[in-house]
Every structure is written in structure tokens, then in C-alpha cells.
Amino acid sequence: MMQLFWRFLTIGFLSIGGGYAIIPLIQEQIVDELHWLSEKVFSDIITISQMTPGPLAVNTSTFVGMQLFGIPGAIVATIGCISGGVVISLALAAFFQKKRESKPIQGLLAGLKAASVGLIMSAGLTILFLTLFNNSDLARLNWANLDWIALLLMGIMLFIMRKSKINPILLMIVSGIVGGIIYK
Template sequence: MLELFWRFLTIGFLSIGGGYAIIPLIQEQIVTELHWLSEKVFTDIITISQMTPGPLAVNTSTFVGMQLFGIPGAVVATVGCIAGGVVISLALAAFFQKKRESKPVQSLLAGLKAASVGLIMSAGLTILLLTLFNNSDLARFNWAKLDWIALILMAISLFIMRKTKINPIVLMIAAGIIGGLVYK
């Protein structure tokens, strides 16, 4: 549990960019380095974390801790993840109040935004590959293993979200029901 706290404290301190940007950091630590969870379980945790209220990074930390050590693990992982962000946020808020008009600070923020988008895209690609191919390793990429049902559900969901004002929760529930019926 101490290792769990330390890992999420570190992740919390390094999580510039928030929710989607933190997912690759958690995946690297928990799945790739420590092998505490499989990619499949981690992807399921991300999916559940997106559907539950609250910040994605906090939800993911909570569910990872819960999967590993039950309720005490959920508390430890969540506190670890949040502590770093709270400390950094307080320090940055004070700093940016004083330096908000500074050109070097504006340049720094532009670079951080670009890196954050790259991290978010990396997390999205991982989820996409796991959803469509049940594998996130590009070296083992195989078009023959494409899950056509998942591709169709994804395309329809994307179309509906871009063309309508439907509540994303309604769309998630509908896709879950369809998945439950189709993937029996």
C-alpha cells in the first residue's frame, strides 16, 4: 500500500494536463512497469472512470486502488493522486497571479498545452487500439482482429455526438445496452 501511495503521489505531481493526460502515466506505472493490472483490466477501469461523476484522473486512481487493495487501496491511491495536484495548484496559482502577463510564462504555457494534447492523444490511441483490436501494442497490430461491432458503435457514437446535442451519459447508456445485447 505504501508503494501504491508513492506511485500515485508521483503521478499526481507529474500530471500536468489533468485527466486524459494522466492516463498514460498511470498505465506506464501500474500496467507496464509494475504489472499490477493487465491492459484489459486497466481499459475497463478507464471506461468505468469516464462514466462515473468526478475527475477522470481521480476516478481512475480510485478504481485502480480498489482493484488492487479494496477500499483502503482506493483511499490511498486517491489521496496520493490528489495531494500532488493540490500542492502544485496552490503554488502555481500564487505564481501565475504575479506573472500572468509575462511573455516567458505565456511561452511556457504554450509548450505545456502542446505536450498535454500529445499525452491525451496517446491515451486516446491506447483506448482505441484496445477497443478495436484488443491490443495496444503497435508492433503486434493486426487488421484481421478488428472488432467490427466496436468500430460501428464507435462510428455511430462519434456521428451522434458531433451532429446532435444528446447528453453523453444517454449515449453511453445506449451503447452499453447495445454492447450487452450484441456481445453476449
């Protein structure tokens, strides 16, 4: 369990951008390197984390810890994940208050924003590929494995969301119910 804490502490310290930007870091550590979870279980954890209240990174770390070691694992992973961010946020807030007019600091922030967008796009594509192909490795994508039902459901919900003012949470609930009926 100590390794779980250190992994999430490292992830917390290295995750700039939070939310979707942290998903590739968690996947690299927990799925790809340690093989503690399969891609499918991790994808399910991401889905549940998105639907529960609270920050995505915290929810994901909590559910990963819960999946691995129960409630103690959830607590350890969550504390590890948020500790790095708290320390970094406090240090950066003090630093940027002193240096907020500096051109190099403004350039640094612009670079960090660009990196965060790239990480968010990576997380989105990972979730998309896991949903549609049950695989996030581009080298192993096989169009024959495309889940046409998931693609159709995604398209319908995207169309409804764009053309109406229906609450996205309601659409997620409806999608979950339809998916539960179709994939049971």
C-alpha cells in the same frame, strides 16, 4: 499499499493537464512497469471512470486502488493522486500571480498546453486501440484482430451524436446496454 500511494503521488506530481493526459502515466506505472493490471482491466477501468461523476484522473486512481486493494486501496490511491496536484496548484497559483505579465512565463504555458494536447491524443489513441484491437502496442497491432462490432457500434454512436442533439450520456448508456447484449 505504500508503493501504491507513492506511485500515485508521483503520478499526481507529474501529471500536467489532468484528465486524459494522466492516463498514459497511470498505464505506464500500473500496467507496463508493475504489471498490477492487464491492459484489458485497465481499459475497463478507464471506461468506468469516464462514466462516473468526477475528474477522470481521480476516478481512475480510485478504481485502480479498489481493484488492487479494495476500499483502503481506493482511498490511498486517490489521496496520492490528488495530493501532488493540490501542492503544485497552490505553488503555481502564487507564482503565476506574481509573474503573470512575463513573456518567458507565457511561453512556458504555451509549451505546457502543447504537451497536454499530445498526452490527451496519446490517451485517446490508447483507448481506441484497446477497444478495437484489445491491444495498445502499435508494434503488435494486427488488423485480423479488429473488433468489427465495436467499430460499427462506435461509428453508429458517433453518427448519431453528430447528427442529433441526443445527450452523450444517454448514448453511452445505450452503447453499454448494446455492448452488454452483444458481448455477453
